[in-house]
Amino acid sequence: MLGRGLGWPWALVVWFVLLAAPIAHAGQQCVDTPLSARQLSTSAATAERVEAALEAADRPIALLARVGNDLSEHGLYFSHAGLVLQDHTSGRWRVWHLLNRCGTDEAGLHVEGLFDYFAGHLTRQDAKIVFLEPKLEQELLATISDGRAEKLFQPRYNVLARPGSMRTQNSTAYLLEWLVTAEFALKSGRRTDVWRELASEFVPDQIHVAWGKRVLAGMARQNVDFTDHSVATRLRGDYPVVTVRSILRYLQLRQLATSSVVIRNGRTQAVPVAQDRPALR
Amino acid sequence: MQAAGSGSWHLWFCAVRRRRRNWPERVVPSNLRLTRIQGVQGNVMRLFALLFIAASCARAHASPGDASAAVSEASIGGSSLLLEGVGDLVVGGGELVIGAVKIGAGTASVTVAVAGSATLAVVVVPVEIGHALTDAVGASIEQLPCPGGTLLHVDGHDLAFVPDAGTRSRMYAERVQ
Numbered sequence: 001m002l003g004r005g006l007g008w009p010w011a012l013v014v015w016f017v018l019l020a021a022p023i024a025h026a027g028q029q030c031v032d033t034p035l036s037a038r039q040l041s042t043s044a045a046t047a048e049r050v051e052a053a054l055e056a057a058d059r060p061i062a063l064l065a066r067v068g069n070d071l072s073e074h075g076l077y078f079s080h081a082g083l084v085l086q087d088h089t090s091g092r093w094r095v096w097h098l099l100n101r102c103g104t105d106e107a108g109l110h111v112e113g114l115f116d117y118f119a120g121h122l123t124r125q126d127a128k129i130v131f132l133e134p135k136l137e138q139e140l141l142a143t144i145s146d147g148r149a150e151k152l153f154q155p156r157y158n159v160l161a162r163p164g165s166m167r168t169q170n171s172t173a174y175l176l177e178w179l180v181t182a183e184f185a186l187k188s189g190r191r192t193d194v195w196r197e198l199a200s201e202f203v204p205d206q207i208h209v210a211w212g213k214r215v216l217a218g219m220a221r222q223n224v225d226f227t228d229h230s231v232a233t234r235l236r237g238d239y240p241v242v243t244v245r246s247i248l249r250y251l252q253l254r255q256l257a258t259s260s261v262v263i264r265n266g267r268t269q270a271v272p273v274a275q276d277r278p279a280l281r
Numbered sequence: 282m283q284a285a286g287s288g289s290w291h292l293w294f295c296a297v298r299r300r301r302r303n304w305p306e307r308v309v310p311s312n313l314r315l316t317r318i319q320g321v322q323g324n325v326m327r328l329f330a331l332l333f334i335a336a337s338c339a340r341a342h343a344s345p346g347d348a349s350a351a352v353s354e355a356s357i358g359g360s361s362l363l364l365e366g367v368g369d370l371v372v373g374g375g376e377l378v379i380g381a382v383k384i385g386a387g388t389a390s391v392t393v394a395v396a397g398s399a400t401l402a403v404v405v406v407p408v409e410i411g412h413a414l415t416d417a418v419g420a421s422i423e424q425l426p427c428p429g430g431t432l433l434h435v436d437g438h439d440l441a442f443v444p445d446a447g448t449r450s451r452m453y454a455e456r457v458q
Contacts, residue, residue, distance in 0.1 A: 034388060037362075037440060037441050038427075038439055040362055041430060047451045092453065094453060108457075110454070110455065110457065111456075115444070115451035115453075116452060
């Protein structure tokens with residue numbers, strides 16, 4: 001196709017395709033294949049254990065994290081989190097969280113049952129529940145009933161959303177903004193007010209994205225927008241991002257959490273609030 | 282050196298992104314690509330096009346904020362999960378058989394029938410399982426208890442998961458915004 005005498009471009013093509021390979025295989029999300037019966041059974045078991053832990057704690061609302069993507073190359077374990085609370089009418093536990101519509105830059109605010117939350121092509125069927133301070137719990141519930149939780153939502157999704165960006169948002173940034181709205185009892189529901197409070201205390205994680213991946217992701221993925229970050233950041237390739245780990249750190253720093261448990265390999269164990277990687281075997 | 286390289290690349294793929302944002306849906310506009318290649322001379326643009334195709338093939342990669350709606354929307358909906366009709370009969374101890382197997386692109390549809398009844402349900406399974414079951418029409422389906430429900434098992438293959446009442450109570454999906 002490229003004609004003769006074009007050895008170097010072909011080499012480049014091969015190089016790029018090879019570069020694309022780990023990108024293509026690292027993720028566990030956006031998979032079209034149906035979940036197997038065994039996967040569904042495993043998800044059901046996880047949901048049951050999480051529910052048991054929530055019932056045992058007898059708290060109205062908690063943070064619930066899962067391991068969707070394998071983020072080990074960034075030194076991260078839990079990749080996604082939402083808030084789980086008991087539905088008033090059914091009495092069932094429901095997870096409120098922000099999800100990205102696969103392959104697009106659109107986000108949606110979703111409420112799911114525990115089974116649905118864990119029924120996906122997740123890297124691991126591990127969960128972390130963080131129980132929050134009673135005052136924070138009550139204010140979080142208030143943000144749902146008065147609509148502030150929805151007002152914080154920004155439909156334009158960016159997996160690498162810059163902390164404080166008003167243009168885009170990702171699931172973890174949304175969760176952090178929700179927690180902070182409740183922490184400071186911010187009545188406006190405006191994201192700018194949240195980040196004004198957060199500026200001095202919150203420390204995001206730095207995610208390094210290699211140059212080759214930046215090029216490919218910039219071309220191929222609509223849910224990655226590097227231009228949300230400064231030129232200096234883009235040249236460095238180290239992107240500040242709100243991660244589950246940074247949220248856990250913040251909760252610990254601000255003493256907003258009372259305890260936490262990790263559910264892994266069928267066992268539930270108390271762990272430090274800020275611990276991202278469980279030591280359970 | 283990397284910085285200079287990144288800058289020029291950045292300008293280029295920003296331009297590509299801007300164009301992509303204007304495209305309807307997620308379809309790669311092959312005609313647009315061809316037009317661009319023909320309009321700009323040289324193999325370099327063809328190379329860019331090839332790189333673009335290669336990059337377009339790259340799917341989700343490790344990212345700090347996992348959050349993918351397709352996982353819960355598509356996977357459960359199109360998965361080997363039985364709930365209505367047959368699910369109730371599983372609870373009641375009804376005998377199940379393979380009714381029909383239809384092979385599609387990438388997946389197969391297996392009709393599960395309740396012996397002596399008109400109740401049917403269709404399960405979507407990976408195409409490999411579909412191929413393996415094409416000769417198993419009429420075969421009896423084994424029902425194995427498993428965490429959260431029952432596994433329907435036939436000819437060495439897990440066909441479907443039938444959630445029990447507890448799991449059903451944990452099933453819910455709603456988009457608020």
